[in-house]
Amino acid sequence: MDQLGVASLGCFARTLQLIVHEGLLSQHSVSDALANARKIVGHFKHLPLAYSRLEDIQVELNMQPKHLQQDVQTRWNSSQYMIESLIAQKRTLSAYTAEYDLRATLTANQWGLLEKASTVLAPFEMTTREVSASSASVADVIPIVFSVGKTRLIRGLRQDMKCTLLDAVNRRFNDVESEPLYSVATLLDPRYKDRYFTNADTLRLGKEALMAEVGKMEEVLKTTSETTASEPADKTPRTEALGTSTSSLGSIFDEILE
Structure with a gap:
């Protein structure tokens, strides 16, 4: 790119990931809730019998049996998938803890915090996916x-989380x-x-x-x-109206x- 004389730009998707990590996931209350969430998922991941009991509860509650998603701490979007899987199984997890022990539990405040974090992370995950597409500009x-x-x-x-996240946005995209x-x-x-x-x-x-x-x-x-003698170029058929979202x-x- 340098030899072509074309200026380079940083990876926008990567910068979005840094913003999410710095502005939200690294906050103490969120990181504590995520740590407990990982322990819950790890409990079922390493104990097949526990997963079997959880699936039985899912069937009893007329829910489609689904596994919980384990996150990878270096990829924030995997944390989003883990949070979504836990929220979807909140009822079954509550029923499970009424009969069996878990390595960790989430308080009512932590559940609420993860639900809000999921609401915030979902558009960021969607945005990251779209700017990573071949059609992105x-x-x-x-x-x-x-x-x-x-x-x-x-x-x-x-408000404090919103300010922290906006500060990361302003600092990275100033x-x-x-x-x-x-x-x-x-x-x-x-x-x-x-x-x-x-x-x-x-x-x-x-x-x-x-x-x-x-x-x-x-x-x-x-x-x-x-x-050079120029010839008029053939018009390319339009497949999509410009300006249409x-x-x-x-x-x-x-x-x-x-």
Whole structure:
């Protein structure tokens, strides 16, 4: 990329993961609840008889037998899957503890905390998945940062947790609008244009950077037209209307604009 003269950008999905870890999962109350959650899952993972008893309870409660998900501490989204599996089995776990011992239990406060954490992590997990797709563009970055800044993705948290998470967002993405690759791509994307910029100065600089690129292209086209006879290009059929939000992320953006 350096030899091509193309500027590089950091991995946006990785930065989102760091934000989630620093802003939420590393908080003492959340990490304690997650530690107990791991012990509960570990209890059933290492004791087949315990899992068999849990499945019997699931059947008695007319629930589909499902295994609990074990997380990997280096991957925050696996913690989300573990929390979701525990919340789905809250009734069966309560019935199990009435008859059998567990290595650890979750207090009512910890259950509530994990439920709120799950609500917050779900959009981050969805966002990470979408920006990791082959169709993702750097144009998605500024709108995503904007939506997080508007707390659309982190509603439901206690105020102190919300502030910590927003602080991590601001620290990691403080200069995102100042990066020409992000600003120009966003301005050119018909879904976004200039709607998601939070700073008038960075928007102005972005437009100036865009016009500079247009000037460069005009010079290239002028030089090309002088040396080569050009033929009109065939029009490519459009398969999707521009500006139409078809993803979950798009629906979040639409809600903010409204």
